[in-house]
Amino acid sequence: MFALVDCNNFYASCERTFRPELRLRPVVVLSNNDGCIIARSEEAKALGIQMGTPEFKCRELLKKHNVSVFSSNYALYGDMSSRVMRLLGKLAPEIEVYSIDEAFLDMSSFTRFDLADYGQHMRKTVRLHTGIPVCVGIAPTKTLAKIANRLAKKNPHYQGVCVLKSHAEIHDALECTKVEDIWGIGRQWSKLLQAKRIESAADLAAASAAWVRKHLHIVGARIQAELQGTSCLPMELVRPAKQSICTSRSFGRSVSTLAELQQAVATFAGKCAVKLRKEDSLASMLTVFIATSPFDESGARYWGTRTAALKHPTNDSRAILNAADKILEGIFRDGMVYKKAGVIVSGFVPRKSCSTTLSLFPEEEPSAYERDARLMLVMDSINQRYGSGAVHLASENSEAWKPNQERLSPSYTTRWDDIIEVKG
DNA sequence: TCTGGGGTCCTAGGACCC
DNA sequence: TCTGGGGTCCTAGGACCC
Numbered sequence: 001m002f003a004l005v006d007c008n009n010f011y012a013s014c015e016r017t018f019r020p021e022l023r024l025r026p027v028v029v030l031s032n033n034d035g036c037i038i039a040r041s042e043e044a045k046a047l048g049i050q051m052g053t054p055e056f057k058c059r060e061l062l063k064k065h066n067v068s069v070f071s072s073n074y075a076l077y078g079d080m081s082s083r084v085m086r087l088l089g090k091l092a093p094e095i096e097v098y099s100i101d102e103a104f105l106d107m108s109s110f111t112r113f114d115l116a117d118y119g120q121h122m123r124k125t126v127r128l129h130t131g132i133p134v135c136v137g138i139a140p141t142k143t144l145a146k147i148a149n150r151l152a153k154k155n156p157h158y159q160g161v162c163v164l165k166s167h168a169e170i171h172d173a174l175e176c177t178k179v180e181d182i183w184g185i186g187r188q189w190s191k192l193l194q195a196k197r198i199e200s201a202a203d204l205a206a207a208s209a210a211w212v213r214k215h216l217h218i219v220g221a222r223i224q225a226e227l228q229g230t231s232c233l234p235m236e237l238v239r240p241a242k243q244s245i246c247t248s249r250s251f252g253r254s255v256s257t258l259a260e261l262q263q264a265v266a267t268f269a270g271k272c273a274v275k276l277r278k279e280d281s282l283a284s285m286l287t288v289f290i291a292t293s294p295f296d297e298s299g300a301r302y303w304g305t306r307t308a309a310l311k312h313p314t315n316d317s318r319a320i321l322n323a324a325d326k327i328l329e330g331i332f333r334d335g336m337v338y339k340k341a342g343v344i345v346s347g348f349v350p351r352k353s354c355s356t357t358l359s360l361f362p363e364e365e366p367s368a369y370e371r372d373a374r375l376m377l378v379m380d381s382i383n384q385r386y387g388s389g390a391v392h393l394a395s396e397n398s399e400a401w402k403p404n405q406e407r408l409s410p411s412y413t414t415r416w417d418d419i420i421e422v423k424g
Numbered sequence: 425t426c427t428g429g430g431g432t433c434c435t436a437g438g439a440c441c442c
Numbered sequence: 443t444c445t446g447g448g449g450t451c452c453t454a455g456g457a458c459c460c
Contacts, residue, residue: 031428038428054427072428099460186458217434219458246430295427403428
């Protein structure tokens with residue numbers, strides 16, 4: 001048996017934990033640049049505010065109902081997440097942290113427990129120690145646990161915990177779940193399935209396996225098997241190493257000149273390099289993209305992207321910034337109004353496999369590689385101590401290219417300055 | 425006026441190898 | 443007219459997730 005523990009309205013709940021007067025009040029959290037609504041409290045959902053709506057489109061509604069609106073505060077959510085996960089990790093022998101707000105737990109050894117009771121115990125524990133409300137779904141496969149969790153959230157009579165164990169329980173749950181609400185079935189596949197009159201999860205479980213294999217490929221075949229109760233998706237206990245790292249940003253304003261884009265791309269490339277060093281790996285490929293707004297009907301549209309191999313695998317900020325700048329010059333088109341840009345590093349090789357070539361003359365000066373690595377180490381440690389951006393390459397400008405966050409809450413749990421501000 | 429950011433996996437097809 | 447069999451690697455594109 002697998003349990004899926006999922007935090008309710010996670011970002012909104014994080015904000016509310018530190019503002020108890022907002023309990024029972026509508027709260028929403030915005031995406032970067034304060035663009036779209038990405039989290040809503042139950043009260044905000046009840047007002048009809050949809051997930052992903054641009055803020056400007058429901059500004060009136062937000063104002064009319066005195067909704068509390070927050071910019072997204074990832075320092076806060078990340079820290080609250082790790083507190084929740086630490087607690088969950090103690091409640092089961094194995095945990096897979098699936099996303100910032102959900103985790104799978106291995107319940108296979110809990111045969112002597114009443115699983116619903118234990119689910120309640122988990123909920124109470126997390127609520128007591130973090131203030132975050134969670135729901136629990138328990139079932140024989142991960143996909144069914146997802147469905148159980150959804151039912152626990154939707155139907156109050158479950159009181160936050162839904163266990164699907166017997167054949168009948170599972171069948172009833174599949175009957176009342178639409179295909180588009182199954183984990184792994186997105187918009188395109190829903191359309192395809194509905195056209196074939198496959199409308200509920202029960203329909204999909206009963207559909208022709210050959211048809212599913214042909215049209216939804218191996219991924220869909222696995223989903224079907226999981227719905228039928230055959231577990232295909234095992235617990236993943238260690239986070240697999242990243243295969244790519246991306247830093248991208250929509251601009252709060254229009255950008256047209258190469259010089260401006262160069263500064264933006266240099267800034268994003270610098271952030272990629274820092275993330276890369278944190279992962280302790282080297283990248284061998286670099287992608288830069290620049291784009292006009294997909295929503296602007298008037299101007300010319302353009303999506304420019306190019307990937308290039310780096311001369312040597314590296315995580316050196318200077319090498320990555322230089323290469324990114326060259327790519328940018330190749331894809332830049334004059335006369336466009338750019339709204340977004342990004343840098344992706346990929347083709348990772350572990351650092352250890354590259355730096356171990358021993359020098360024949362160890363008394364000599366350190367190799368260029370070691371010297372560069374030390375320089376980056378010094379940069380990172382200065383920034384760690386005095387705040388990121390304390391030292392940076394001249395072409396970077398984090399201040400100029402950071403997203404708009406006009407309604408940012410204090411980082412209550414990760415910044416001393418912000419805690420003092422709360423007291424004051 | 426104003427529309428997020430960061431990921432993964434799979435398939436198909438082409439180039440190339442012996 | 444007849445034209446093998448079995449691979450790998452790479453890339454683009456399409457689907458999905460939170």
